Amino acid sequence: MKIAVLVSGGGTNLQAIIDAISDGTITNTEICLVYSNNPGAYAIERAKKAGIPYVVKSPREFDDRASFNEALLGILKDAEPDLVVLAGCLVVIPECVVRAFPNRIINIHPSLIPSFCGTGFYGLKVHEMVLERGVRVSGATVHFVDEGTDTGPIILQKAVSVRADDTPQLLQRRIMEQAEWKILPLAINLIALGRVKVTDRKVVIDGYDSLEY
Numbered sequence: 751m752k753i754a755v756l757v758s759g760g761g762t763n764l765q766a767i768i769d770a771i772s773d774g775t776i777t778n779t780e781i782c783l784v785y786s787n788n789p790g791a792y793a794i795e796r797a798k799k800a801g802i803p804y805v806v807k808s809p810r811e812f813d814d815r816a817s818f819n820e821a822l823l824g825i826l827k828d829a830e831p832d833l834v835v836l837a838g839c840l841v842v843i844p845e846c847v848v849r850a851f852p853n854r855i856i857n858i859h860p861s862l863i864p865s866f867c868g869t870g871f872y873g874l875k876v877h878e879m880v881l882e883r884g885v886r887v888s889g890a891t892v893h894f895v896d897e898g899t900d901t902g903p904i905i906l907q908k909a910v911s912v913r914a915d916d917t918p919q920l921l922q923r924r925i926m927e928q929a930e931w932k933i934l935p936l937a938i939n940l941i942a943l944g945r946v947k948v949t950d951r952k953v954v955i956d957g958y959d960s961l962e963y
């Protein structure tokens with residue numbers, strides 16, 4: 751399976767995917783493209799180091815959003831991925847891209863959807879809101895991307911306890927280590943193995959009940 755990974759920042763989730771491919775946790779998969787909207791993203795350094803083709807294109811280079819959206823669609827189509835992986839990608843994926851890759855785009859979100867998700871819930875903000883609300887459990891979710899924001903069918907979720915002395919930064923890091931870097935590679939591998947199906951807007955995973963994660 752060929753995957754395109756879309757990033758905007760540090761790229762620790764991209765790194766988790768690269769590492770899982772090289773240690774065999776993800777099978778039958780190669781990264782055909784890393785795309786970043788942000789020229790300063792450290793994720794690009796990670797792609798370079800791993801010898802993965804990458805493209806940087808910022809919406810700011812375009813006169814309007816529609817032209818950027820078309821360009822993004824073209825970049826993705828040229829790479830011919832079987833799956834598009836949003837790994838900390840801050841670009842809102844346009845409808846034309848969602849339609850071109852139906853149930854073939856996945857996203858990692860740093861909370862237990864449907865809590866703390868939707869417009870405005872990204873980056874540290876998510877963890878700030880979690881601490882402000884005082885919930886005891888947070889976590890991460892891998893889901894398919896549809897036309898809404900964080901509304902697509904859920905593939906995997908992992909819970910992480912909130913600690914009394916947490917800061918948004920500490921919680922963010924723990925959720926990455928304990929949840930995101932595990933469930934994103936796992937979801938990609940399950941998709942590569944053909945074990946993930948979407949029926950009626952719900953995900954069915956072959957052998958789900960015996961999965962340990």
Ligand code: GRF
Pocket residue numbers: 757758759760761762763764793837838839858859860873926930
């Ligand atoms: C992660 O918390 C991810 O869940 C969110 O953005 C962050 C990206 O981190 N969507 P990184 O660039 O993978 O290090």
